[in-house]
Amino acid sequence: MTATDHKAQEIVLRLDRITKRFGALTANDAISLTLARGEVIALLGENGAGKTTLMNILFGQYTADEGQVEVFGKPLPPGNPRAALAAGLGMVHQHFTLADNLTVLENIQLGTVPLWRAALGQAKARAKLAQLAADFGLGVDPDARVGSLTVGERQRVEILKALYRDARILILDEPTAVLTPQESDALFDTLRRAVAKGLSIIFISHKLHEVMALSSRVVVLRHGKLVGEVETAGTDRHALAAMMVGAEVTPPAVTPITPGPALLTLREVSTPSIGAAPGLNAVNLALRAGQITGLAGVSGNGQAALSDLISGLISPQSGSLEGVGRMRWSSRAAIAAGIARIPEDRHKTGTIADFSLTENAILETYTQAPYSRWGLMNWHAAEEQTRHLIETYDVRCPGPHGPIRQLSGGNMQKLILGRVLDAAPRIILANQPVRGLDIGAISYVHSQLLAARNAGAAVFLISEDLDEIMALSDVVHVISEGQLSPEFQRGEKTAAELGLWMAGQGFDRAA
Amino acid sequence: MRLEPIANPGLGRRLGFPAAALVVTVVIASLLAAIAGADPLLTLGLVLKGAAGSKFALLETLNRATPLIFTGLAIAVAFRAKLWNIGAEAQLYAGAIVTVVLGTSVLSGMGAAALPIVGLGAMVAGAVVLLGPVVLKTRFGVDEVVTTLLFNFIMLLLVSYLLEGPMKDPMGMGWPKSAPLDRALRLPRIAEGLRLHWGFGVALIAAGLVWFVQARTTLGYEMRAVGLNPQAARFAGIPVNGVLVKTALLSGGLAALAGFSEVAGLKGHLSQDLSPGFGYTGIIVAMLALLHPLGVVVTAIFVAGIFVGADSMSRAAGVPTYIADMMLATGLLLMVLAIGLTKFRVVRG
Numbered sequence: 001m002t003a004t005d006h007k008a009q010e011i012v013l014r015l016d017r018i019t020k021r022f023g024a025l026t027a028n029d030a031i032s033l034t035l036a037r038g039e040v041i042a043l044l045g046e047n048g049a050g051k052t053t054l055m056n057i058l059f060g061q062y063t064a065d066e067g068q069v070e071v072f073g074k075p076l077p078p079g080n081p082r083a084a085l086a087a088g089l090g091m092v093h094q095h096f097t098l099a100d101n102l103t104v105l106e107n108i109q110l111g112t113v114p115l116w117r118a119a120l121g122q123a124k125a126r127a128k129l130a131q132l133a134a135d136f137g138l139g140v141d142p143d144a145r146v147g148s149l150t151v152g153e154r155q156r157v158e159i160l161k162a163l164y165r166d167a168r169i170l171i172l173d174e175p176t177a178v179l180t181p182q183e184s185d186a187l188f189d190t191l192r193r194a195v196a197k198g199l200s201i202i203f204i205s206h207k208l209h210e211v212m213a214l215s216s217r218v219v220v221l222r223h224g225k226l227v228g229e230v231e232t233a234g235t236d237r238h239a240l241a242a243m244m245v246g247a248e249v250t251p252p253a254v255t256p257i258t259p260g261p262a263l264l265t266l267r268e269v270s271t272p273s274i275g276a277a278p279g280l281n282a283v284n285l286a287l288r289a290g291q292i293t294g295l296a297g298v299s300g301n302g303q304a305a306l307s308d309l310i311s312g313l314i315s316p317q318s319g320s321l322e323g324v325g326r327m328r329w330s331s332r333a334a335i336a337a338g339i340a341r342i343p344e345d346r347h348k349t350g351t352i353a354d355f356s357l358t359e360n361a362i363l364e365t366y367t368q369a370p371y372s373r374w375g376l377m378n379w380h381a382a383e384e385q386t387r388h389l390i391e392t393y394d395v396r397c398p399g400p401h402g403p404i405r406q407l408s409g410g411n412m413q414k415l416i417l418g419r420v421l422d423a424a425p426r427i428i429l430a431n432q433p434v435r436g437l438d439i440g441a442i443s444y445v446h447s448q449l450l451a452a453r454n455a456g457a458a459v460f461l462i463s464e465d466l467d468e469i470m471a472l473s474d475v476v477h478v479i480s481e482g483q484l485s486p487e488f489q490r491g492e493k494t495a496a497e498l499g500l501w502m503a504g505q506g507f508d509r510a511a
Numbered sequence: 512m513r514l515e516p517i518a519n520p521g522l523g524r525r526l527g528f529p530a531a532a533l534v535v536t537v538v539i540a541s542l543l544a545a546i547a548g549a550d551p552l553l554t555l556g557l558v559l560k561g562a563a564g565s566k567f568a569l570l571e572t573l574n575r576a577t578p579l580i581f582t583g584l585a586i587a588v589a590f591r592a593k594l595w596n597i598g599a600e601a602q603l604y605a606g607a608i609v610t611v612v613l614g615t616s617v618l619s620g621m622g623a624a625a626l627p628i629v630g631l632g633a634m635v636a637g638a639v640v641l642l643g644p645v646v647l648k649t650r651f652g653v654d655e656v657v658t659t660l661l662f663n664f665i666m667l668l669l670v671s672y673l674l675e676g677p678m679k680d681p682m683g684m685g686w687p688k689s690a691p692l693d694r695a696l697r698l699p700r701i702a703e704g705l706r707l708h709w710g711f712g713v714a715l716i717a718a719g720l721v722w723f724v725q726a727r728t729t730l731g732y733e734m735r736a737v738g739l740n741p742q743a744a745r746f747a748g749i750p751v752n753g754v755l756v757k758t759a760l761l762s763g764g765l766a767a768l769a770g771f772s773e774v775a776g777l778k779g780h781l782s783q784d785l786s787p788g789f790g791y792t793g794i795i796v797a798m799l800a801l802l803h804p805l806g807v808v809v810t811a812i813f814v815a816g817i818f819v820g821a822d823s824m825s826r827a828a829g830v831p832t833y834i835a836d837m838m839l840a841t842g843l844l845l846m847v848l849a850i851g852l853t854k855f856r857v858v859r860g
């Protein structure tokens with residue numbers, strides 16, 4: 001689509017000088033934007049640029065301080081999600097909002113009709129759902145409990161929920177952050193079908209190749225301001241990156257160094273499966289000093305078990321863990337053994353949302369001096385340390401006192417990074433460390449991991465992004481159904497070859 | 512209609528709603544009084560006078576607030592760590608039983624020097640009573656709401672058995688009550704001639720200590736972390752189960768002090784009506800105080816004031832006690848609602 005024809009088209013959504021302040025911070029600064037029928041806008045911007053805030057205003061979760069929203073030519077009453085729904089807006093949030101203990105069908109009906117009436121209209125609802133699923137390629141069992149679904153399936157339910165309410169405008173906040181590449185492809189297929197049916201879409205993503213592949217227009221926010229608007233056809237990834245952060249982003253360089261001795265060794269380690277996710281099956285792994293070991297694989301193949309094991313959350317059922325002292329294996333033992341752990345889910349596992357930055361910064365070290373002596377906390381020392389982390393790791397925040405919940409994803413991750421890296425750890429476990437981060441923050445996290453490796457730490461990098469693994473790792477393993485592939489040197493296998501291992505091929509010969 | 516959380520409620524909101532709740536309570540109470548055939552204004556005056564109108568009334572209110580401060584603190588401490596201790600009543604009676612056992616037998620000869628030992632013994636008893644449900648929770652995942660609640664009934668039956676049997680006062684003329692505590696083991700008055708015993712002083716000190724533990728100690732930090740996000744706490748290496756056990760010990764011990772102070776400070780013996788539900792009212796006290804230990808002192812005195820005032824009013828005005836109870840319940844309900852409304856706003860649609 002070109003600039004001329006979107007102007008000729010019907011405007012379905014118009015944002016007029018939207019401003020939103022949180023105290024001294026202006027999260028959205030007079031943002032104006034229009035969306036045409038059948039158009040896909042990609043909303044780009046660094047972590048904390050104000051993307052989610054803007055979408056929440058659109059959807060009535062926040063009330064703008066100034067400005068207004070018009071949907072299909074009519075002004076939208078502010079602060080009212082129900083009105084937004086009725087006007088034809090559908091939103092898929094950054095964090096899902098489904099009820100785990102209800103079925104897919106119940107979740108989709110929830111809020112549209114009273115539950116007692118939902119039971120009566122089941123047959124009709126079922127038919128409509130089946131129709132939507134067929135039209136948009138969103139297959140999911142209507143009677144399955146949402147709690148038992150994979151992340152990709154849950155997202156399909158979120159989209160179905162919006163479509164079920166006849167949404168004409170879909171808003172997706174980082175829909176692919178938690179999806180596997182295969183699931184992302186399926187999602188894009190669905191979204192293309194939606195556009196073909198005349199829906200309009202705004203989606204937020206930090207992944208520039210997705211932006212290039214899906215959008216017709218790109219809108220860039222920086223520090224709450226709209227700083228750029230371009231037709232996708234007339235731009236490229238480099239230009240977008242530069243627009244986003246205001247400068248060219250170069251990935252950190254990996255210079256080969258000779259690895260040292262193994263600091264952590266797993267010998268024939270097996271663990272029980274956790275629900276549907278497989279456990280580990282006789283895994284051998286050596287993490288060496290001065291080396292980044294990458295773990296590639298489709299999510300749900302035992303990464304969680306391996307990460308929990310190295311984090312100290314679970315113990316081997318059989319086999320042994322070497323190089324971590326004699327303490328009974330636990331989180332504390334892992335920390336004591338000098339393992340820095342960057343967890344997969346920074347909201348649920350990595351931080352306590354209602355704790356301040358200070359309280360979060362010392363979560364792993366609060367038992368040690370100077371933060372506590374004789375059972376008494378020294379908040380002064382803790383705050384000092386937090387200020388040091390904020391400074392050193394460039395955490396953008398109002399200060400050490402506010403709840404960490406108010407930080408954007410990237411800044412939260414920087415604090416976690418600081419918390420674990422500041423003690424110069426021997427071993428670093430980084431599980432999806434750049435999920436949901438902007439390109440600037442990604443390059444920052446990667447350079448920190450490389451610096452730690454150059455300083456002699458053993459780094460274990462778990463990621464679903466094969467490009468990330470191949471760019472950073474000195475050696476690579478592939479995990480599939482709880483089994484670990486042999487160790488491949490950097491450059492030994494092509495992406496296609498690793499892809500075959502990820503699909504489970506090669507293991508037959510290895511086993 | 513739905514509730515929308517308010518990030519930073521303003522002062523007007525935080526004071527306005529509780530004030531409005533008070534006004535509405537007064538209106539409803541007047542209506543109730545009128546229905547009962549009394550003069551509404553007079554009745555209200557009598558409530559106020561009964562709660563705080565004289566030195567005697569005020570001291571009576573503070574005496575009544577004492578056990579509520581202890582149970583309120585017990586619940587505030589537990590709820591802060593998301594340990595749902597509904598059994599403060601049982602822990603209170605455990606403390607009372609041990610107070611009487613120690614105070615009428617082994618320690619009765621030691622005089623006032625034994626008081627701290629008796630108090631500690633009571634605390635241990637209360638702690639042990641809560642320990643059972645907590646171990647069931649941490650080991651087997653048994654819901655502590657159910658177990659702690661059931662313990663209340665078990666303990667009441669135990670008390671009635673003890674009072675009819677082994678602990679029955681031989682000089683009690685057949686009444687189900689225990690032998691009285693040794694004179695020397697009674698909590699002294701705070702000042703000569705004041706009808707206020709040292710239990711109140713201990714309660715204030717306990718509130719200060721609990722505040723200190725929560726804000727300044729590693730245990731307090733651990734308890735808050737476990738309460739807010741057990742998953743992240745576990746990941747960070749905080750021993751979640753150990754923290755819950757420590758919380759239980761503290762909570763049970765505090766509730767038991769209510770029993771100790773009622774026996775040693777006020778009644779002098781154990782009877783089945785030692786507590787008119789202090790363990791349950793403590794839940795209201797703690798919730799009204801938003802689980803803040805110093806707030807507990809304030810809300811306990813407030814709730815005790817309504818109790819005492821309504822009591823004295825019903826005697827003076829001849830209003831039936833159940834009407835007074837209704838006023839009390841309305842007042843508390845409205846106050847809980849008002850506290851909720853300071854943190855949430857109701858939006859339509």
Ligand SMILES: Nc1ncnc2c1ncn2[C@@H]1O[C@H](COP(=O)(O)OP(=O)(O)OP(=O)(O)O)[C@@H](O)[C@H]1O
Nearest residue numbers: 022027047048049050051052053406407408409410
């Ligand atoms: N409820 C709140 N109170 C105070 N500050 C907030 C609140 N919500 C967001 N912020 C701040 O507003 C800014 C914009 O946040 P927002 O979540 O919109 O960023 P984002 O662009 O979606 O970032 P990300 O890519 O990390 O998701 C951030 O600095 C954030 O800390």
Ligand SMILES: [Mg+2]
Nearest residue numbers: 051052053094
């Ligand atoms: Mg966001």
